[in-house]
Amino acid sequence: MSGPAKTIQPKTKRVLGLFGDFDQAFEVIADIRHYKVPGITVEDVTLKSPIEHPEIEEVLGERTCHIPKWSFAGGAFGFCFGFFFLASAQANFLAQPQGGKPIITIPSNIVLAYEMLILFGVLVTLTGFILGARLMRKPSGLYDTAISIDQIGIVIEVGDDEFQPLKDVFTKHNVIEVHEEALT
Amino acid sequence: MPSLLGNVFKGWSDYSKGIEQGGNQKYEHMFSMSIDLDKCTGCNACSTACYAENNLAWVGEYKFASRQSMHWMRIERYFDEPDVGSSDPESLDRGASFLPMMCQQCNAAPCEPVCPVAATYHTVDALNAQVYNRCIGSRYCANNCPFRVRYFNFYDNAPTAWPAPMDQGLNPDLSVRSKGVMEKCTFCIQRIRGANETAKREGRELKDGDIVTACQQTCPTSAIVFGDLLDKTSEISKIWKRQQVKLGTYKQEKENKDLRGYRIFEELNIEPKVLYLERVREV
Amino acid sequence: MSENHQHLTNEQVKDIDENIAWAKINNDVLNSMKNPRKGYWVALVLSALLFGVMIYAEVYQYRNGMGETLLNTSHMWDLYISSFVFWIGMSHSGTLLSAILHLVHADWRKPIYRFAEAMTTFSLLTAGLFPVIHLGRVWNFYWVMPYMSDRGIWPNFRSPLIWDAFAITSYLTSSVLFLYIGMIPDLAICRDNTTGWRKTLYTFLSLGWRGDDRQWRHFRFTYLMIACFLIPLAVSVHSIVSMDFAMAIMPGWHVTTFPPYFVAGALYSGCAAIITLFVLLRYFFKFEEYMTMPILDKVCKLTFVIAMVWTYLNLIEFSAVWYGHDIPSKEVLIAKATGPYSIFFWGMMFFGSVLPFSLLSKAVRRNMKIMFFISIFLNVGMFLERWMIVTPTLSMGYHPQGFNVMWPGWVEWAMVGGSFGWFGLLFLVFVKVFPCVSMYEVKEMVYHRKRTTYADVDEMMELHSGVPGPEAQTQQSGGA
Numbered sequence: 001m002s003g004p005a006k007t008i009q010p011k012t013k014r015v016l017g018l019f020g021d022f023d024q025a026f027e028v029i030a031d032i033r034h035y036k037v038p039g040i041t042v043e044d045v046t047l048k049s050p051i052e053h054p055e056i057e058e059v060l061g062e063r064t065c066h067i068p069k070w071s072f073a074g075g076a077f078g079f080c081f082g083f084f085f086l087a088s089a090q091a092n093f094l095a096q097p098q099g100g101k102p103i104i105t106i107p108s109n110i111v112l113a114y115e116m117l118i119l120f121g122v123l124v125t126l127t128g129f130i131l132g133a134r135l136m137r138k139p140s141g142l143y144d145t146a147i148s149i150d151q152i153g154i155v156i157e158v159g160d161d162e163f164q165p166l167k168d169v170f171t172k173h174n175v176i177e178v179h180e181e182a183l184t
Numbered sequence: 185m186p187s188l189l190g191n192v193f194k195g196w197s198d199y200s201k202g203i204e205q206g207g208n209q210k211y212e213h214m215f216s217m218s219i220d221l222d223k224c225t226g227c228n229a230c231s232t233a234c235y236a237e238n239n240l241a242w243v244g245e246y247k248f249a250s251r252q253s254m255h256w257m258r259i260e261r262y263f264d265e266p267d268v269g270s271s272d273p274e275s276l277d278r279g280a281s282f283l284p285m286m287c288q289q290c291n292a293a294p295c296e297p298v299c300p301v302a303a304t305y306h307t308v309d310a311l312n313a314q315v316y317n318r319c320i321g322s323r324y325c326a327n328n329c330p331f332r333v334r335y336f337n338f339y340d341n342a343p344t345a346w347p348a349p350m351d352q353g354l355n356p357d358l359s360v361r362s363k364g365v366m367e368k369c370t371f372c373i374q375r376i377r378g379a380n381e382t383a384k385r386e387g388r389e390l391k392d393g394d395i396v397t398a399c400q401q402t403c404p405t406s407a408i409v410f411g412d413l414l415d416k417t418s419e420i421s422k423i424w425k426r427q428q429v430k431l432g433t434y435k436q437e438k439e440n441k442d443l444r445g446y447r448i449f450e451e452l453n454i455e456p457k458v459l460y461l462e463r464v465r466e467v
Numbered sequence: 468m469s470e471n472h473q474h475l476t477n478e479q480v481k482d483i484d485e486n487i488a489w490a491k492i493n494n495d496v497l498n499s500m501k502n503p504r505k506g507y508w509v510a511l512v513l514s515a516l517l518f519g520v521m522i523y524a525e526v527y528q529y530r531n532g533m534g535e536t537l538l539n540t541s542h543m544w545d546l547y548i549s550s551f552v553f554w555i556g557m558s559h560s561g562t563l564l565s566a567i568l569h570l571v572h573a574d575w576r577k578p579i580y581r582f583a584e585a586m587t588t589f590s591l592l593t594a595g596l597f598p599v600i601h602l603g604r605v606w607n608f609y610w611v612m613p614y615m616s617d618r619g620i621w622p623n624f625r626s627p628l629i630w631d632a633f634a635i636t637s638y639l640t641s642s643v644l645f646l647y648i649g650m651i652p653d654l655a656i657c658r659d660n661t662t663g664w665r666k667t668l669y670t671f672l673s674l675g676w677r678g679d680d681r682q683w684r685h686f687r688f689t690y691l692m693i694a695c696f697l698i699p700l701a702v703s704v705h706s707i708v709s710m711d712f713a714m715a716i717m718p719g720w721h722v723t724t725f726p727p728y729f730v731a732g733a734l735y736s737g738c739a740a741i742i743t744l745f746v747l748l749r750y751f752f753k754f755e756e757y758m759t760m761p762i763l764d765k766v767c768k769l770t771f772v773i774a775m776v777w778t779y780l781n782l783i784e785f786s787a788v789w790y791g792h793d794i795p796s797k798e799v800l801i802a803k804a805t806g807p808y809s810i811f812f813w814g815m816m817f818f819g820s821v822l823p824f825s826l827l828s829k830a831v832r833r834n835m836k837i838m839f840f841i842s843i844f845l846n847v848g849m850f851l852e853r854w855m856i857v858t859p860t861l862s863m864g865y866h867p868q869g870f871n872v873m874w875p876g877w878v879e880w881a882m883v884g885g886s887f888g889w890f891g892l893l894f895l896v897f898v899k900v901f902p903c904v905s906m907y908e909v910k911e912m913v914y915h916r917k918r919t920t921y922a923d924v925d926e927m928m929e930l931h932s933g934v935p936g937p938e939a940q941t942q943q944s945g946g947a
Binding site: 022046047048049050051052053054056057060063065067068071075085086089090092098099101105108109111112114115116118119121122123125126128129130132133134135136137138139143145147148149150153155 | 624
């Protein structure tokens, strides 16, 4: 039983293969997952797609996403900040007594802290999204507008030796175009 | 944060002290009023005096009929005894009951917590204060007042009401309100403050009779009595005690059913501080 | 196994044609953003004029005082607050479609939720005008915001109007962000297929979206998280608006069922507004393939269900008054039904509870013209409902000396009509600058209709290549 090739080559190029048939693209990834292309593991694969594919996770492998942690942190912060900010404001305000009600009214503070929970939860989730998805960064040159229409792209960073086997696998699965750029 | 905790405890101790006094916070005075409806003749002198004392603008017949007037003290007429006087509905002899209605300075006022900018609050004199400078005119307080005694400045009435040189006759002790601001009866707070200053200058405590509101001063039958409920020697305390009406409850238990004293809308649990003595009905 | 998948595929094809080419989806939606016809410019100018009427009325009211609205001492709120509640209510449509239906995987929402979400945002912007307009001293409206003032004065956090301010700020921010985030893949499509000022705008807005699996994964979670935040927020926002009334002591207002009643009414008017805009967009942009009849069918059924919920809560409120001994509340209810405002009360009952039964008929649901008018009348019913909440209570109250009958004047009507102009202006600009149909979601819909989804990757591997999957290989190797 032979395992994957252990040699690790320095990566010199980035390759984009465009596929019209999504199933063929998934099979390419399945091939890579089964170590059919030497030197490349499924961890190196980036998929560019016009729609989201939750099912691709099973072929592409478990990849982490920390957004729920950001949301929780934002919500917790919002609630605590909201409550204490309001309570401090009420406690320090001069003209406090109203309508026979206590100075720090719990029902109204809870309502407002709840709103702050949601506001900060949303804002912090958005921040987590921009940072985690690595948006707003200088993008690589490898992008084809066909991806925004109906083609799926597979991007892999390869070394010089691995390029041809990879291209063969692509061709086997009806690749439409192959682009490459040198890694700087 | 330390002031937050400090104020929480201070607030609680003030609240407990206030409960003892019959209210909800610690009070220095508790100004209240009693109006004897049997003595009231409906002459409207109190209403007029209030106009003069508090810089209230006249609005004209059309706006008055559209209910956009500014009379802090209004005389309500109830034609509830058709047997008294003439049976002709157009006749003036028709036995009306008169009820002078103004801000009841409720201890648990429903108008206070709903103001978005805290323009109305409860003072240490147990008065419901309206801060004209803070009011942005959302009018929620007026909607929540069951007595409908809050008046809104729908227009800038001042230029029409007091053209020069009539504005020389305004009371300098308080402001003329601009449009967009809520106002209501204040128990003549300018007179209360004036009496406080006089007492301090003379180095003594306030005593009963120092403060006379404009309506009380003008009433020809002395139907209106005003004073400090926390001062057990004041006339108003004696009237409240005699009528067996207590603060802090909405179900008064009276031993004598013929006692005439009652508060309006006290079942709403808002603790109004004006005691009305019901008109003696002919049996 | 495959028979099961076939069965699933057959059932799902009905909402949208599964053979639409994705390039066609892009083209149809992108074309809808270009080349406005004459009718569009006419509509834009009319909206602007209507908004101009509102501005004129506001200047008039600002200079002469609130008395021009014919409000009086006993009746301090009228159409401004009713419109405010109405517009906030309309804003719940987008949240319903985007967030709630997303969580229950109702795919039929995909072609229509973008304009619904836009409607949410613009309704909120319109609603936000009214708490400012109805103030007596408009120029001090910012005092409701909690900021560090040098005198240490804060707003009154006990007041439901402040809860309104917080809730609407949160809701507006969250809705705009939700709309924007959901649009990012679409903005990338627009960026790739346009030129000139549009390309610059979309390049800036799409934040460098490239369709990476990392980006899609984070996108999916973010959308889900914000949807999960937005649903309780939407419920709480309209509950808080209802507490403007429920926290008051007035008869007819101090009702515990107001929060759910208002939320049901909001979803109701939101759904009706979705139908109206659905018919308009489908007609003007020729979106027949995306905004299909089956989808309209489903929206109508949803509207009917919500109408019944609203009817139930309405009747429950009446029953509660009837059961209790609260005389003032009873008198307010009787005045609503038989007093000077009774025609509007019965109008509300008819448009809100009787008219939705027409949605049960398939012939009605499939007829675009009838649905357009029915949806408008449903919203008229909802506007009357808001007015019936505000006005009869204020025309009675507790004190008999406060009983009055007040009819709104031209200033209030100008403001209310003008708010529709403002909304129209925002929406018309939106449909030409941003894609009003979510392109990537329609593609997903077509994709999932076409493809069967496999239960696990091993099965997929076997079906395609006949080679056992890695788990089977490991087992073999482990056993060897």
